[in-house]
Amino acid sequence: MTHTASDAARGAATRGWAAYFGTHMRDYGLLFALIAIMAFFQAVTDGTLLRPVNITNLFLQNSYIIIMALGMLIVIVGGNIDLSVGSVMGFVGALAAVMIVEWGLPVGVTILLCLGAGILIGAAQGYWVAYWKIPSFIVTLAGMLVFRGASLWLLEGQSVGPFPRSFQALSTGFVPDLFGVDRPNVTALAVGVVAVMAILWMGLRKRARNRAYGIEDEPAAFFALRNAIIAGACLFLIWKLSTFRGLPNVLITMGVLTIVYAFLTEKTVLGRRIYALGGNAKAAKLSGIATERLAFLTFVNMGFLAALAGLVFAARLNTATPKAGFGMELDVIAAVFIGGASMSGGVGKIVGAVVGAFIMGVMNNGMSIMGIGIDYQQMIKGLVLLAAVIFDVYNKQKQG
Amino acid sequence: MATLLEMRGITKTFPGVRALDDVTFSVREGEIHALVGENGAGKSTLMKVLSGVYPHGTYEGDIVYDGEVMAFGGIADSERRGIIIIHQELALVPLLSIAENIFLGNERATAGVISWQETNARAQELLRKVGLREAPQTQVDRIGVGKQQLVEIAKALSKDVRLLILDEPTAALSESDSQALLDLILELKAQGVTSIIISHKLNEVRRVADSITVLRDGATVATRDARTEPVTEDRIVRDMVGRSMENRYPARTRRAGDVLFEVRNWNVTHPDHAERQVVRDVSLHVRRGEVVGIAGLMGAGRTELAMSVFGRSYGRNITGTVAVGGRTVDTSSVARAIGAGLAYVTEDRKELGLVLEESVQKNVTLANLPKVATGGVLRQEDETRVAEDYRRAMNIRTPSVFQQVMNLSGGNQQKVVLSKWLFAGPEVLILDEPTRGIDVGAKFEIYNIINDLSKDGKGVLMISSEMPELLGMCDRIYVMNEGAFVGELTAAEASQERIMSLIVTD
Ligand SMILES: Nc1ncnc2c1ncn2[C@@H]1O[C@H](COP(=O)(O)OP(=O)(O)OP(=O)(O)O)[C@@H](O)[C@H]1O
Ligand SMILES: [Mg+2]
Numbered sequence: 001m002t003h004t005a006s007d008a009a010r011g012a013a014t015r016g017w018a019a020y021f022g023t024h025m026r027d028y029g030l031l032f033a034l035i036a037i038m039a040f041f042q043a044v045t046d047g048t049l050l051r052p053v054n055i056t057n058l059f060l061q062n063s064y065i066i067i068m069a070l071g072m073l074i075v076i077v078g079g080n081i082d083l084s085v086g087s088v089m090g091f092v093g094a095l096a097a098v099m100i101v102e103w104g105l106p107v108g109v110t111i112l113l114c115l116g117a118g119i120l121i122g123a124a125q126g127y128w129v130a131y132w133k134i135p136s137f138i139v140t141l142a143g144m145l146v147f148r149g150a151s152l153w154l155l156e157g158q159s160v161g162p163f164p165r166s167f168q169a170l171s172t173g174f175v176p177d178l179f180g181v182d183r184p185n186v187t188a189l190a191v192g193v194v195a196v197m198a199i200l201w202m203g204l205r206k207r208a209r210n211r212a213y214g215i216e217d218e219p220a221a222f223f224a225l226r227n228a229i230i231a232g233a234c235l236f237l238i239w240k241l242s243t244f245r246g247l248p249n250v251l252i253t254m255g256v257l258t259i260v261y262a263f264l265t266e267k268t269v270l271g272r273r274i275y276a277l278g279g280n281a282k283a284a285k286l287s288g289i290a291t292e293r294l295a296f297l298t299f300v301n302m303g304f305l306a307a308l309a310g311l312v313f314a315a316r317l318n319t320a321t322p323k324a325g326f327g328m329e330l331d332v333i334a335a336v337f338i339g340g341a342s343m344s345g346g347v348g349k350i351v352g353a354v355v356g357a358f359i360m361g362v363m364n365n366g367m368s369i370m371g372i373g374i375d376y377q378q379m380i381k382g383l384v385l386l387a388a389v390i391f392d393v394y395n396k397q398k399q400g
Numbered sequence: 401m402a403t404l405l406e407m408r409g410i411t412k413t414f415p416g417v418r419a420l421d422d423v424t425f426s427v428r429e430g431e432i433h434a435l436v437g438e439n440g441a442g443k444s445t446l447m448k449v450l451s452g453v454y455p456h457g458t459y460e461g462d463i464v465y466d467g468e469v470m471a472f473g474g475i476a477d478s479e480r481r482g483i484i485i486i487h488q489e490l491a492l493v494p495l496l497s498i499a500e501n502i503f504l505g506n507e508r509a510t511a512g513v514i515s516w517q518e519t520n521a522r523a524q525e526l527l528r529k530v531g532l533r534e535a536p537q538t539q540v541d542r543i544g545v546g547k548q549q550l551v552e553i554a555k556a557l558s559k560d561v562r563l564l565i566l567d568e569p570t571a572a573l574s575e576s577d578s579q580a581l582l583d584l585i586l587e588l589k590a591q592g593v594t595s596i597i598i599s600h601k602l603n604e605v606r607r608v609a610d611s612i613t614v615l616r617d618g619a620t621v622a623t624r625d626a627r628t629e630p631v632t633e634d635r636i637v638r639d640m641v642g643r644s645m646e647n648r649y650p651a652r653t654r655r656a657g658d659v660l661f662e663v664r665n666w667n668v669t670h671p672d673h674a675e676r677q678v679v680r681d682v683s684l685h686v687r688r689g690e691v692v693g694i695a696g697l698m699g700a701g702r703t704e705l706a707m708s709v710f711g712r713s714y715g716r717n718i719t720g721t722v723a724v725g726g727r728t729v730d731t732s733s734v735a736r737a738i739g740a741g742l743a744y745v746t747e748d749r750k751e752l753g754l755v756l757e758e759s760v761q762k763n764v765t766l767a768n769l770p771k772v773a774t775g776g777v778l779r780q781e782d783e784t785r786v787a788e789d790y791r792r793a794m795n796i797r798t799p800s801v802f803q804q805v806m807n808l809s810g811g812n813q814q815k816v817v818l819s820k821w822l823f824a825g826p827e828v829l830i831l832d833e834p835t836r837g838i839d840v841g842a843k844f845e846i847y848n849i850i851n852d853l854s855k856d857g858k859g860v861l862m863i864s865s866e867m868p869e870l871l872g873m874c875d876r877i878y879v880m881n882e883g884a885f886v887g888e889l890t891a892a893e894a895s896q897e898r899i900m901s902l903i904v905t906d
Contacts, residue, residue: 213784213800269769269776276766279755286713286744286752287767287820288735346757 028226029391030340030355035229037359041366048369049362052244055237060171060316062361063250064089064309066354068332069339070261071298071305073353076336077265078298079278079345080129080136083329084143085306088121090325091147092310097160097320100167107167115307121147122303123296130296144329152322161319171315173249184239185246192238195255196231203227250312257305262350274298278345334381335360338388359384404429404594405450405563410461412445412454414807416799419445420459421618427563427611432585432595434605437615437640438839439811440797443598444488446615447565451485452478465563482562486552486569488598488810488837489750492540499523499536502555526554530584544698546577553584564588564595568810570604571837572747574698574865582608600811600839602633614639641841649872650844652851654891656875657688659726660859661742661828666720668701668708678704678715680884686828686859691850693874694863695899701883702863703747706830710744711737724827738767741827745817745834747863753817756806760798761787763805763816767824790819795845810837818846828859835869847873867896881906 041049048054068085075082092114099110125143129136179186203223210217218226241247265271276284277291285291314320339356341348360381367377405427412420420442427433435443449459452472463470465481472478475485492501499520508518523536532550534543540551549569556564566585570578578601585595586608599605605612612631614621621639624631637645668679678701686692694702707714709722711734722731722740729740737744746752754763764787765772772783787801794815798808805816814837821829831850835843850860850873864870870877877894879887879902887902 209781213802267778267780269773269778272762272766272769272778275758276755276762279757280751282752283755284766286711286734286746288711288733288738288824289766290733290735346755 030338030352030359031226031229033388034355034359034362035233037362037366041362041369045366045369049366050240052240054365054369055240056244056248058361058365059248059251059254061365062357063171063254063316064313065328065331065335065361066254066357067257067305067309067312068302068328069335069353069357070257070350071302072332072336073339073341073348073350074261074265074274075136075298075302076333076341076343077278077345077348078274078295079281080295080298081333082125082136082140082143082299082302083333084121084125084140084147085302085309085332086325086328086330087144087147087151088118088303088306088325089310089313089328090320090323091121091151091154092118092307093314093320093324094151094154094160094322096167096311096314097163098154100163101160107164110167111170111311114311115304118303118305118307118310119300120303122300122306125303126296126299129299130292130294136299148326151324155320155322157322159319159321161317163315163318168315168318169249171248171250171312174245175247175249175252177246182246184242186242188238188242188247191247192235192242196234199230199234200227253308253312258350258354265350270294275346278347280346331360332357334385338385340392356388402429403427404466406462406464407446407450408462408464410446410449410459410463412442412449412459416803417807419618420449423461423615423618423620425613425620426623427594427596430589430592430594431610432589432597432608434609434612435596435598435615436600436602436605436612436636437621439815439837439842440809441615441640441839442618443615444567444809447485447567447596447598450478451475451483451565453485479559482560483565484556484559484561484563485565486549486556486567488567488571490545490548490552492548492551494541495539497537497539498527498534498543498551498554501540501551502526502536502558504555506559522558523554526557527551529557530554531580544577545572546574546580546698549573549577549581550584553581557588561593564593566595566597568598568600568837570599570601575867577698578604600837602636602840605636606631606633612636616640616642637840640839645840645844648840648844648868650848650851652691652854654689654875656690657857659685660688660690660724660857661686661861662723663709664721664723666705666709667718668704668715669717671714671716674716678883679708680882682720682880682883682885684861684878684885686861688857688859689854690875691854691860691862691873693870693877694861694880695867695870695877696880697903698865700880702880703832704883705880706744706832706861706863709737710734710742710830713744738824738826742830743767743821743824743826743828744830745821745832747833747836749813749817753820754805754813757804759802760791760796760805760808760816761801764790764801764819764823767820771823771825786823787819790823794819794849795842811839811842814838815842815846818849822849826858828861829853830861830863832863833865834862835864835866843869867899870894871896879903 038049068089072082072085095117096110096114099105099113100107125139128134128139175187177185177187207217207223265274273284273289273294276289277294281291313324335357336348336353338359339348339352341353363381363384364377367380403426407423407425410420410423423446425446437443448454450463452475455473456471493504496504502523503519508515508522520536527534527536530550530553532547532554534547540548569581573581582604585597589595597608609626611623611625613623614636634644662685664683666679666682667677670676670678682705696702704714708718709731712718712732713734721728723729724740731737731740731742750756755766761784765783772779772786784801790796791798791801796815797812805813808816818834835846838846853860862870862874871894875891877889877899878885879889879899881903886906889898
């Protein structure tokens with residue numbers, strides 16, 4: 001048995017790229033899957049997929065899924081699940097409509113009240129899960145039914161709308177070009193370039209750190225290729241956006257939230273403890289971690305994000321309908337699992353969940369452009385979810 | 401005697417680790433063959449190769465069994481040839497009955513319909529063979545680990561075992577349960593069953609083994625025949641660690657200071673059965689610099705006592721007071737207990753001690769994350785440095801601190817748990833079976849660490865089922881039986897006989 005770093009390095013060198021690729025298949029697989037799916041739909045839709053309008057649309061259409069996937073990832077990493085998010089989202093949208101359209105409350109007040117309502121809903125469900133140890137599947141299944149009914153009741157079965165412009169801006173607004181050029185939108189380009197540079201810088205820093213500790217390193221060519229693809233894709237999308245109406249407000253919201261939650265889960269004490277909770281709740285508890293409070297907080301956070309998604313969704317449709325959000329929880333949960341999270345908790349990444357959501361989103365969008373019926377769409381999405389998870393399990397077995 | 405098994409040139413690698421390097425291992429028909437070596441030497445891995453857990457093609461080398469080269473594709477294949485492995489971690493289904501567990505995967509059924517009469521009758525017969533007096537219908541989680549181990553053997557016997565592999569079967573057993581198990585293995589030998597037994601308890605090895613093979617760093621060091629030459633424990637130790645070990649317990653200057661830790665009138669009842677009192681009116685104290693032991697049989701309530709003190713992690717209706725440094729402290733949650741300066745190293749590392757899917761580093765820092773964080777944000781460089789320090793200090797064998805803990809050998813996992821609690825920087829360290837599954841060399845290192853703590857004026861409370869360990873390490877020993885303390889002995893007074901007689905006369 002040999003364990004020194006130099007031995008490990010020699011081993012890595014002789015095993016070569018193929019072996020490295022084999023053991024890190026999951027990380028690359030997700031990225032390549034997204035690219036392959038985009039390329040496929042770009043081809044079969046005669047280039048419609050990547051038109052500036054459609055890219056903008058893609059972001060708008062998937063924003064609420066992604067926002068909820070962030071919260072869902074954390075809930076699932078913590079070892080639970082939330083089936084109620086679709087209904088909660090619909091309910092909050094309905095609440096906003098009633099407050100603004102029927103009661104005439106100001107937009108700002110409404111937003112705050114709605115987010116507060118989401119937090120309360122999350123807390124109410126989290127309380128039973130965390131402190132009473134009632135399985136989250138059951139509590140949130142109940143929540144799903146309750147809030148479906150509540151939306152219907154609140155809207156009295158009718159659609160309520162439209163919303164004032166200031167509320168719609170939550171979703172369909174765009175960041176104006178601060179440089180006044182507008183086509184292309186220089187602000188968008190600037191933000192894009194800065195973001196790409198930040199991604200590259202962080203990648204290089206991590207690589208240097210791995211080096212310093214002698215961890216098996218990604219071959220340089222892989223590193224360069226992977227980052228070139230990511231940077232290229234980002235710049236391409238930003239360029240397209242800038243030639244249309246610039247950065248959608250909701251893209252900024254999504255981007256900021258993704259960064260915040262990625263930081264929270266990977267770099268903070270709180271995040272680390274959530275992973276420990278999901279990985280082994282008993283051991284976490286005996287390490288002095290307040291496991292109940294932590295589980296409770298994951299649901300509070302989920303409620304908050306579901307409410308935010310509800311506002312974005314209502315703003316985009318410009319009306320609240322009693323059926324809004326039906327079945328949406330399934331898309332959200334699917335995104336998280338496609339992104340590599342484990343059903344048993346303790347495993348999963350924010351970035352994975354976001355990419356998983358985009359994979360679902362691009363497929364939805366692409367198939368709709370192609371005019372594929374909703375029946376086939378559902379079947380295909382189901383199979384993709386299954387394939388992603390099988391791929392995961394297969395990879396694990398091969399390594400074990 | 402004929403050779404039953406020969407493993408030739410076995411090499412097995414994991415990413416970054418060469419667990420076995422050209423190992424040769426041969427077993428004669430009808431003998432008991434002991435396999436010993438340090439933690440991480442590759443013992444479990446070798447047995448997993450043999451039993452098909454790592455199937456043919458995932459390793460190099462040949463397995464020749466009964467004169468034929470074998471290519472097992474999985475456990476089912478090796479079982480068909482009569483090779484049965486009982487793993488380091490028991491693999492029974494807790495909510496099923498003894499009989500159901502024995503015939504799991506091998507059900508007594510015709511056309512898929514189980515015959516419960518036959519199942520229970522056959523199970524009864526097997527239980528008699530292994531000397532276990534329990535009804536076959538008893539649920540497995542109702543019986544202790546010692547008995548569960550016997551159920552595993554009954555299960556093996558139900559499959560017409562020819563070569564029985566036992567990976568550290570006595571690690572979690574009490575003295576008397578271990579004796580019973582070893583007797584059973586000797587009896588099976590008389591009936592013609594060949595056994596391979598892995599153990600860190602060298603006295604047991606000496607007692608039952610006909611041959612002894614020593615592995616070191618993934619290679620065979622020696623195979624010794626106990627029937628032709630007398631094999632002393634010292635001989636085995638020298639093969640294992642490459643040097644002689646004069647003393648099993650490092651010397652320590654004993655110097656007890658003020659009372660540091662005190663528990664008064666502690667009472668605990670069972671979490672589910674309020675009428676069952678698990679700890680009865682226990683009072684104890686530990687002075688600064690003192691190492692105090694708690695002796696007792698399995699089920700005496702020692703773990704329950706420790707866990708109920710540590711953040712009320714066990715039991716109900718807990719009454720009594722805890723004081724640290726003369727002041728009464730609140731230990732009603734684990735976080736508060738840690739805050740008061742306590743740490744508890746669990747006896748059940750997989751269930752209660754480790755997050756198996758996480759890295760060594762993340763496990764080591766888990767109980768004291770604020771120490772490697774600023775304003776809630778982790779300083780990852782510092783975290784890695786801390787983990788590296790413990791890796792070196794505790795001699796944890798792993799390719800890097802980023803390795804998942806589940807890929808470490810059992811003994812090295814134990815060292816990770818210990819590191820975690822040392823990093824928490826406690827005043828009082830409660831150790832529950834701290835050397836379970838740990839090799840002789842590493843035990844010595846752990847004893848050294850205990851001595852260092854005591855030299856720094858910390859208090860150590862040690863629960864152990866290995867009496868020699870308590871006698872070798874402790875300044876004072878409390879004896880516990882059926883939930884109550886039945887005696888207290890100083891190091892000078894204590895002996896195995898005194899402790900046993902206190903328990904028996906209770
Ligand atoms: N699945 C795995 N992945 C990576 N490394 C592994 C895996 N299984 C075992 N190892 C490594 O192989 C080596 C041998 O492990 P093994 O479990 O065989 O040791 P052991 O002799 O049984 O030790 P112990 O006495 O502590 O149980 C160890 O260094 C361990 O870290
Ligand atoms: Mg082992």
